[in-house]
Amino acid sequence: MLHPDIKEVLYSEEYIKEVVKGLGSQLTEAYEGKNPLVICVLKGAVMFMTDLTRAMACDLELDFMDVSSYGAGMESSGEVKILKDLDTSVEGRHLVIVEDIIDTGRTLNSLIELFKYRKAASIQIVTLLDKKERRVVDLQADYIGVNVPDEFVVGYGLDFNEKYRNLPYIGVLKKEVYE
Numbered sequence: 001m002l003h004p005d006i007k008e009v010l011y012s013e014e015y016i017k018e019v020v021k022g023l024g025s026q027l028t029e030a031y032e033g034k035n036p037l038v039i040c041v042l043k044g045a046v047m048f049m050t051d052l053t054r055a056m057a058c059d060l061e062l063d064f065m066d067v068s069s070y071g072a073g074m075e076s077s078g079e080v081k082i083l084k085d086l087d088t089s090v091e092g093r094h095l096v097i098v099e100d101i102i103d104t105g106r107t108l109n110s111l112i113e114l115f116k117y118r119k120a121a122s123i124q125i126v127t128l129l130d131k132k133e134r135r136v137v138d139l140q141a142d143y144i145g146v147n148v149p150d151e152f153v154v155g156y157g158l159d160f161n162e163k164y165r166n167l168p169y170i171g172v173l174k175k176e177v178y179e
């Protein structure tokens with residue numbers, strides 16, 4: 001059933017499954033024999049990461065990083081703070097950074113700088129959603145699920161004020177909910 005705060009479903013549960021399966025196959029081919037370290041950027045990417053890695057047939061390891069740039073609202077602050085660091089050393093490792101959405105690009109830009117400094121062997125980005133219109137830094141993902149229009153979306157990990165992450169689909173929030 002549709003949540004009453006959702007104006008419109010952009011990507012259904014079935015559609016997301018297909019997209020994730022496709023990305024999983026591409027990553028399996030790219031990372032066979034490389035034992036990549038797959039990094040989930042908490043919390044938004046958690047649903048995507050668990051589904052994506054189950055669609056990857058190669059050996060891999062998981063780790064988690066929590067950074068914040070948004071606070072409780074909808075606008076990027078431009079500052080990225082590390083709230084939880086990785087447990088694993090990235091030196092010499094092939095990294096796959098998993099994101100739910102790229103918006104301004106600031107979060108990933110900072111993470112890439114950090115992982116380069118820590119001497120990762122390679123760094124690739126996979127994002128479920130890419131909101132290219134909003135980019136303020138020069139950053140491109142290596143694997144993109146779908147290009148999303150410039151609307152505030154929630155569900156499948158994406159939140160507004162920590163709510164709606166558990167919706168199985170991705171939808172547009174009604175304006176009256178956040179205005």
Ligand SMILES: O=P(O)(O)OC[C@H]1O[C@H](OP(=O)(O)OP(=O)(O)O)[C@H](O)[C@@H]1O
Nearest residue numbers: 042043044069070102103104105106107
């Ligand atoms: O490209 P950017 O403008 O940096 O925005 C994208 C980031 O913002 C959201 O995370 P947020 O920091 O809101 O935390 P969350 O993942 O815990 O929801 C989203 O999950 C991305 O990580």
Ligand code: HPA
Nearest residue numbers: 103151152153154158159
């Ligand atoms: O559209 C969005 N929805 C939820 N979180 C976000 N973080 C950046 N853009 C978004």
Ligand SMILES: [Mg+2]
Nearest residue numbers: 041042043044
């Ligand atoms: Mg996030």
